[in-house]
Amino acid sequence: MNAEFFYRIVFTALVAVTLSSAFVVVTARNLVRAAFALLFTLGGMAGLYVYLAADFLAATQIIVYVGGIMILILFGVMLTNKIVSVELYQGSARVGRSILLFAGLLFILFSVFFNTDWPLRGRPEMPPTSKAIGLAFMGEFLLPFEVVSILLLAALIGAVYIARREVRR
């Protein structure tokens, strides 16, 4: 009973942190503040993955998103240093349309979620996943795995090529 109560409290706290910092990400006027709020959103997502028994995925989320993509975005924010002068909103018309899009999408998604009869299974246990994921990558998913590694190489070279400054002799 006590453990179950704690389980729910932590879940609610995780959801609150994730969603409120996601709200800050899309509304904060200060871009650095938005970037740091994104950090908390991604960390909360890692916690939700733990609740979904995806331990390997939670670790991957922290290493790749929080450790890699967040640093990249912060570099992007800091290197394009006119961020303070860029007004973040275009005007009330655009915000109104955006809120309309937000509400409409949310309504559609929620009505789909609660009107669909999902093929649910019982409450499963939480086995460790890393071994099974490794075996799947080396077996059934070998081709996508290799394709992704080539894509990463291409993205690496392409990013360096696009971002370098032209050297004029």
Next chain:
Amino acid sequence: MSLFDPASLSAYLAISAVLFCLGSYGIVSRRNAVSVLMGVELVLNAANLNLVAFSRFCSGDLRGQLFAIFVIVLAAAEAAVALAIILAIYHSFHTIDVNEIDSLRD
């Protein structure tokens, strides 16, 4: 209330729906290209949460998690290339306001 039950599918679907809508709100309303990129990251995370939740509650195998890992890898590659493009745009246009960037030449 099943919406706040950590062992129910609908809780995760609701969270990911809110995240997805917040992300698309950011993509549409922001003018700074880096902020648009942050909105895209939110949308990708929402999709990932759906994949993992369905993998746990409906299929029971790990395919959803494998797809989520591929999505994370693609998001990393996308962030790197997109930020490189933003830097190149900043060097030639001296702004990253997506409304100002409307010509293909210098």
